[in-house]
Amino acid sequence: MCTDTIINRHLFQGKYGLLNMDEQKIIQVEQLKYEYPQSDGHLALNNLSVSINAGEWVAIIGHNGSGKSTFAKSLNGLLDLQSGSVMIDDLPLALDTVWSIRKKIGMVFQNPDNQFVGATVEDDVAFGLENQGVPRPEMIERVQEAVKRVGMLDYLKREPSRLSGGQKQRVALAGIIAQQPEILILDEATSMLDPKGREEVLATIHKLKQETNMTVLSITHDIDEAASADRIIILDNGQVYDQGTPADIFAYGQRLLDLGLDVPYPEKLKAALNKLQIEMPTDYLTTERMVDYLWTLHSKM
Amino acid sequence: MDITFQNVSYTYQPGTPFQGVGLQDINVTIPSGSYTALIGHTGSGKSTLLQHLNALLKPTSGVVKIGTREITPETNNKHLKAIRQKVGMVFQFPESQLFESTVQKDIAFGPQNFGVPIDEALARAKEMIELVGLPANVIDKSPFDLSGGQMRRVAIAGVLAMQPEVLVLDEPTAGLDPVGRREMMGLFEKLHIEQGMTIVMVTHQMDDVANYADNVIVLEHGRLAKTGSPREIFADPDWLTEKQLGLPTTTQFAQALSRRGFIFDQVPLTEHELAALLAEQLPKKAGRAHE
Ligand SMILES: Nc1ncnc2c1ncn2[C@@H]1O[C@H](COP(=O)(O)OP(=O)(O)OP(=O)(O)O)[C@@H](O)[C@H]1O
Ligand SMILES: Nc1ncnc2c1ncn2[C@@H]1O[C@H](COP(=O)(O)OP(=O)(O)OP(=O)(O)O)[C@@H](O)[C@H]1O
Ligand SMILES: [Mg+2]
Ligand SMILES: [Mg+2]
Numbered sequence: 001m002c003t004d005t006i007i008n009r010h011l012f013q014g015k016y017g018l019l020n021m022d023e024q025k026i027i028q029v030e031q032l033k034y035e036y037p038q039s040d041g042h043l044a045l046n047n048l049s050v051s052i053n054a055g056e057w058v059a060i061i062g063h064n065g066s067g068k069s070t071f072a073k074s075l076n077g078l079l080d081l082q083s084g085s086v087m088i089d090d091l092p093l094a095l096d097t098v099w100s101i102r103k104k105i106g107m108v109f110q111n112p113d114n115q116f117v118g119a120t121v122e123d124d125v126a127f128g129l130e131n132q133g134v135p136r137p138e139m140i141e142r143v144q145e146a147v148k149r150v151g152m153l154d155y156l157k158r159e160p161s162r163l164s165g166g167q168k169q170r171v172a173l174a175g176i177i178a179q180q181p182e183i184l185i186l187d188e189a190t191s192m193l194d195p196k197g198r199e200e201v202l203a204t205i206h207k208l209k210q211e212t213n214m215t216v217l218s219i220t221h222d223i224d225e226a227a228s229a230d231r232i233i234i235l236d237n238g239q240v241y242d243q244g245t246p247a248d249i250f251a252y253g254q255r256l257l258d259l260g261l262d263v264p265y266p267e268k269l270k271a272a273l274n275k276l277q278i279e280m281p282t283d284y285l286t287t288e289r290m291v292d293y294l295w296t297l298h299s300k301m
Numbered sequence: 302m303d304i305t306f307q308n309v310s311y312t313y314q315p316g317t318p319f320q321g322v323g324l325q326d327i328n329v330t331i332p333s334g335s336y337t338a339l340i341g342h343t344g345s346g347k348s349t350l351l352q353h354l355n356a357l358l359k360p361t362s363g364v365v366k367i368g369t370r371e372i373t374p375e376t377n378n379k380h381l382k383a384i385r386q387k388v389g390m391v392f393q394f395p396e397s398q399l400f401e402s403t404v405q406k407d408i409a410f411g412p413q414n415f416g417v418p419i420d421e422a423l424a425r426a427k428e429m430i431e432l433v434g435l436p437a438n439v440i441d442k443s444p445f446d447l448s449g450g451q452m453r454r455v456a457i458a459g460v461l462a463m464q465p466e467v468l469v470l471d472e473p474t475a476g477l478d479p480v481g482r483r484e485m486m487g488l489f490e491k492l493h494i495e496q497g498m499t500i501v502m503v504t505h506q507m508d509d510v511a512n513y514a515d516n517v518i519v520l521e522h523g524r525l526a527k528t529g530s531p532r533e534i535f536a537d538p539d540w541l542t543e544k545q546l547g548l549p550t551t552t553q554f555a556q557a558l559s560r561r562g563f564i565f566d567q568v569p570l571t572e573h574e575l576a577a578l579l580a581e582q583l584p585k586k587a588g589r590a591h592e
Pocket of ligand 4: 164165166347348349393471
C-alpha cells in the first residue's frame with residue numbers, strides 16, 4: 001500500500017542524501033540570520049541553512065511573511081546579513097565576489113514594476129545584456145528570442161509600465177531569460193498570468209533549463225508549479241521547516257494548508273468523498289491514480 | 302446600485318503613435334447585489350473595465366451609469382468623491398495604492414477622507430488589521446516594509462474600512478498564501494451574503510468563479526465575448542479553451558473520469574457536487590460508518 005512513499009523516500013535519499021555527496025552544489029547557505037532595520041529583533045531569516053544542486057528545480061513555499069523573498073534577496077547580496085555564509089558556485093559571497101555572483105543569478109521580482117529600467121520593452125530586456133557587455137548583434141538576437149519565448153513580440157516598442165499586469169510579468173521574465181543565468185530565481189513570477197499563459201511560460205522555462213542545465217528556484221503558492229519541481233522546500237519563520245519530493249510533501253494532505261500550499265485536488269475530493277462514506281486510501285494519489293482508484297471501486301458496485 | 306456600460310470604448314494614449322485599444326463597444330450591466338467575476342486572458346481589458354467602475358478612467362466614448370450618476374467623456378473630475386466612497390477598489394498591484402507612513406494610517410485614510418472622525422478611523426483600521434489576518438505588530442510599520450502578501454492584505458483592509466457598497470477586486474488573492482486566500486474569499490462571500498455587498502472580481506482562478514460567482518463576464522481583445530452564470534459559461538469547455546481560459550479543477554477532473562467510463566448527467570463545478578454525483582455510483586464503506 002505504501003510502496004509509493006517508500007520508493008519516493010528512497011529516491012529522495014539517493015538524490016539529496018549521503019549517497020550522492022559529489023553532486024555539484026551550486027547554492028550552499030549556512031545559518032543565515034537577517035533582521036530588517038527597525039524590526040525590533042524579528043529575524044526574517046533565522047538560522048536558515050540549505051543547499052541546492054546544479055540543474056535542480058526547487059520550489060520554495062511557505063506562508064506570507066515566512067521569509068521566501070528575503071531568502072531570495074540574500075543569495076545575490078542584496079542584504080547586509082547579520083551572520084551566516086552564502087556560497088554560489090563555489091564562490092563565497094563577499095564584497096569582492098558580489099558582482100561575479102550577480103552575473104550568475106537572474107531574479108524575477110514579486111512586483112514587476114520594481115524591475116523595469118528601460119523606456120521600452122526592447123530596451124528593458126536588453127539592459128541586463130548591455131551591462132554584461134554582450135556585443136550588439138548578439139544582443140539584438142537574444143532580446144528577440146527572449147521576447148518571443150514569452151509571447152510579447154508585438155510589444156517591443158511599448159513602455160513596460162503601460163502594460164497589463166500579465167504582460168508586465170512576461171516582460172520581466174524575458175529580461176531575465178535573455179541573460180541566460182546559471183541560476184534563475186522566480187519570486188511568484190507567474191502569479192498574474194492566465195492559466196494557459198502560466199502553463200506556456202513554465203514550459204518555456206523547463207525547456208530552457210533542459211537546454212542549459214540552469215538551476216531554478218521558484219517561490220510559489222501555486223500547487224501545479226510546486227508539483228513540477230524536483231524538490232520542495234518549505235520555509236517557516238525564516239527557517240527550513242521541511243523538504244522533500246512533491247509526492248512526499250503532498251502526502252501531508254490537509255496539513256499542507258498550514259505550510260503555505262494548497263491541498264492537491266485529489267486530496268480535496270478524497271475528503272469530500274470520505275464525508276459521504278466512500279472508502280478512500282490514505283496515501284497521496286496523483287490525478288491519474290485517483291481516477292484509476294475510483295474506476296476500480298466503481299467496478300465493485 | 303446597478304452599474305451599466307452603454308457603448309463604452311476606451312483608448313489608451315489617443316492621438317499618439319502608441320494609441321491602443323483598452324475597451325471596444327462594451328454593453329453590459331453589473332446588477333446590484335451580484336457577485337460578478339470578470340475573466341479573460343492577459344491584456345483582454347479586465348483592469349481597464351474595472352477602472353471605469355469608480356470613474357478612475359472615463360470612457361473615450363459611451364456612457365457608464367454608476368447608480369444614478371452618469372460618467373461620459375465630458376464628465377468633470379471634480380465631485381467624484383461620492384462614487385469613490387461607494388465603489389471601493391483593490392488594484393492588481395497593491396503597492397500602487399499604499400502611501401501612508403504606517404499601516405494603521407494607511408488603512409484609516411479612506412474612512413477619514415470620507416468624513417469619519419480620526420479616532421474612529423484609527424480604531425476601525427485596528428479591527429481591519431486583525432480581520433485580514435495581519436500580525437498585530439505591523440500596525441506602526443511602514444506599509445512598504447512588508448512582504449508581498451502582507452501588502453496585499455493592507456490594501457484590502459484599506460478598502461474594506463471604507464465600507465463600500467460595491468467592492469471591486471483586481472486579482473485580490475494573487476500573492477496570498479492558501480490560508481489567506483481562503484479566509485479572504487470567505488470574507489468577501491460573507492460581505493456579499495450578509496450585507497448584500499456587490500462584488501466585482503477579476504480572477505484567473507476558475508475554481509473561484511465556480512465556487513463564489515453568480516454572474517460571469519468574459520472579455521476578449523477589449524470586447525465583450527460572453528456573459529452568463531458560471532454554469533452557462535463552463536458548459537462549453539471547447540469555447541473556453543479556445544479563449545485561453547481554463548476550467549474549474551473539478552470539471553477537468555470529471556472529464557478525466559468520463560474518459561475512463563463514468564457517466565455524469567450534469568457538469569460538476571465544485572468538489573462537493575462531484576463527490577455527490579460519484580457517491581451515487583460507488584459502494585459505501587462497510588461497518589462502523591458513524592462515529
Ligand atoms: N523591507 C522590509 N522591512 C522590514 N521588514 C520586512 C521588509 N520586507 C519584509 N519584511 C518582513 O520580513 C518577514 C519576511 O518577509 P518576506 O518578504 O521574506 O516574506 P515572504 O515569505 O516572501 O512572504 P510573501 O509570501 O507574503 O511574499 C516578514 O515578517 C515581513 O514583514
Ligand atoms: N497605461 C496604459 N497605457 C497604454 N496601454 C495600456 C495601459 N494599460 C493597459 N494597456 C493596454 O490595454 C490592454 C488591456 O489592458 P488591461 O490592463 O485592461 O488588461 P487585463 O485584462 O487586466 O490583463 P492582465 O490579466 O494581464 O492584467 C492591453 O493590451 C494593455 O497593453
Ligand atoms: Mg515574498
Ligand atoms: Mg489586469
